[in-house]
Amino acid sequence: MIKPPQRLKELNKKKYEKVLKRSQVKIDEVIKVIIPIIKEVEEEGDEAVLRWTKKLDKVNLKREEIFVKEERIKEAYKRIKPEVLKALRRMEKQLKDFHIQQKRSNLISYRSFPDGGEYQLGQKFVPLERVGVYVPGGKGNYPSTVMMGVVPAKIAGVKKIILASPPSQNGEVADEVMVAADIAGADCLIKVGGVQAIAALAYGTQTIPSVDLIVGPGNIYVTAAKAYLSAIGKIAIDCPAGPSEILIIADESANSEYIAQDLLSQAEHDENACAVLVTSSEKLARNVYLYLKEKFVLSARKEIIEKSLGNYGAILIVDSLKEAVNFANEFAPEHLEIMTEKPEKIFDKINNAGSVFLGDFSPVPAGDYLTGTNHILPTAGAAKRFSGLSVDTFLKRLTFQSLSKEALSSISKDIITLASQEGPFEEHINAIKLRLHNF
């Protein structure tokens, strides 16, 4: 079970680094396993996809069953609980409302040089043409992740959104996943998962179109396949995903029960999930610890919680909120809850986090499902370098310039100077001279 509260300053280096490290996904160790699968899918297409689906998912799919049929989706609407349908529709509305505000405007900038010569330059945003959204299956089914991946792509204006999710043993995808894909606006849904799904989306097969970008969480093999195909330049990806995590910053004004409960709710996800509290109040730390010890045994997922909190959990006491902020920026959590007297003041100083939850009534599950922010977020400290999913993920930027002869003339000498210095690139220089002499 979770260790008793400790003073952050008193942790030795090894313990400190263990807390920071959490359960890192070791992608390099599985690369060898996934490359042969990828190569087979690249070379054989559907046949390899179906063979690996049989081998790994134990489902004997036929080629014409790869795509989920329209009728199946219509039936799924009838089968799911009405309250789930209602909640998914509301979720879509909330996600749209927030993500639409992320849309970019093109820029066109009219300029002229002091010595005359007008020119324009700017940038234009264009959606990616085709994208794949991967949603894991297996133990659970995750219609909310479907929404999180598809809605921003749709808002960006992606023409073809292909959802991929592994079939369960009956050869089907969960009804809720089908309905979520339909509500969010996915164009098609393939019943393929794992490395074979990622490879099929990257290279295309006889039936599955290739895509430019693949987003969405998966197990270590899926993550490694995305990383490998991105490294060789075949596809773009979102940021690599690992187990979910929370860091909570709290002072003496916070409610210890809320905090303990939020640690439990993160820990129940997965044995490798990570839940850490950093607080300036020794009393709060103690109360959280006692609540956790009392409550976790009552949980339906107590084995998971015990492992998760035992291996990756911590209650850390700091001397000041400043120390807590420094720790948070070093930890760079996927989810950060701030429960202090003035949470906005603390948030101002936070540089590294995926999504931030301010105050007593903003628990992470609200953002998991309904606030409208995205829940596909960087984990394991990657928030230092990466952002969560957004409309931007699905856009590229083209820059452009259009010069008058006078503008080109105004900068010609400096172009020639630099081209002479760097290459010298004589033909670059000729390209300028030819234009200015021939007018």
Added chain:
Amino acid sequence: MIKPPQRLKELNKKKYEKVLKRSQVKIDEVIKVIIPIIKEVEEEGDEAVLRWTKKLDKVNLKREEIFVKEERIKEAYKRIKPEVLKALRRMEKQLKDFHIQQKRSNLISYRSFPDGGEYQLGQKFVPLERVGVYVPGGKGNYPSTVMMGVVPAKIAGVKKIILASPPSQNGEVADEVMVAADIAGADCLIKVGGVQAIAALAYGTQTIPSVDLIVGPGNIYVTAAKAYLSAIGKIAIDCPAGPSEILIIADESANSEYIAQDLLSQAEHDENACAVLVTSSEKLARNVYLYLKEKFVLSARKEIIEKSLGNYGAILIVDSLKEAVNFANEFAPEHLEIMTEKPEKIFDKINNAGSVFLGDFSPVPAGDYLTGTNHILPTAGAAKRFSGLSVDTFLKRLTFQSLSKEALSSISKDIITLASQEGPFEEHINAIKLRLHNF
């Protein structure tokens, strides 16, 4: 030398794909070579960096010589030609003027649910803390690339910008590189190149700080090292870079000499550079071909141009500008020149390109150095999925939410419905219930 004009429609599949493919960098083939170097730098730090610098760059550097000293930079200012200094200063001004317009504003969105309950959500942009900018050395020296990498990082607000460039055989970095780094605002400059520089920036050494992101072009080993370290989640990178390339779209109104000259100026970069014209005018195609044949023999770089145009060049005739646009979007060039009667009309239909040059007086060398757009751009078709370098490259986005009790109450039922369906995640549900009952 370059092949005579061909009709695009009449190319067989193999030839068509050869044009599209250009000289792809095969990252997977060099991964085995670079991993041992990376591991040595990770484990030994500076010692391995110095050993590999000796082995590969033939320079016997001491640890205290890794960082370029302030005095050296001051001396460099005195040694470089005054016109180069002037041109670099103007370049910085132009780059700043354009890139400042790319800055993002934070977003805070005040919302309330119809049944009451106010909440806020938003996004905050934060610069990466430390970044590395890699600039190749070897045959040439590239102060312009220094500018292109450093200026947007500076505008984004990056706290520490480390420039890395290999030493030439005298153990120094070119004066122009030092001066460009200083003008652009790099915080320090290390005389280290190759895989050892990338590994040192990723892991940090005794003297070199680790960074969150590495940008900038390099040879295949540098590119592979960046790709590998990004795939295992260690660093973020810009888009993988390959040999430079141009596609020109032209109609009968265009100037064939300008076009031919621009193809030459792209081809002179590198044997693997790629220069392609696609035109609706048979006459123009012929004239460009004749000009090329006549002129390339006069070039100081005629061997390079002959190989580049011979292997990767093409003059393609199409039936219509629509066909040219479709080809351009499929080709997704790094640089696209549009020389038609109404270039803006064509540009409207372009979705895939790094940077676009409109009209007769916007040759690529203008953008290489002086218009203000960035010249670190996606190559080899990656413009389908990636953008060139921009201020965004150096920013991350944090999202946040702050709910009133009433707002949480308003969405509580839907959160509980979804958490019950997905896990069920009982502790998620408890996190909501606890807050709403205890008020």
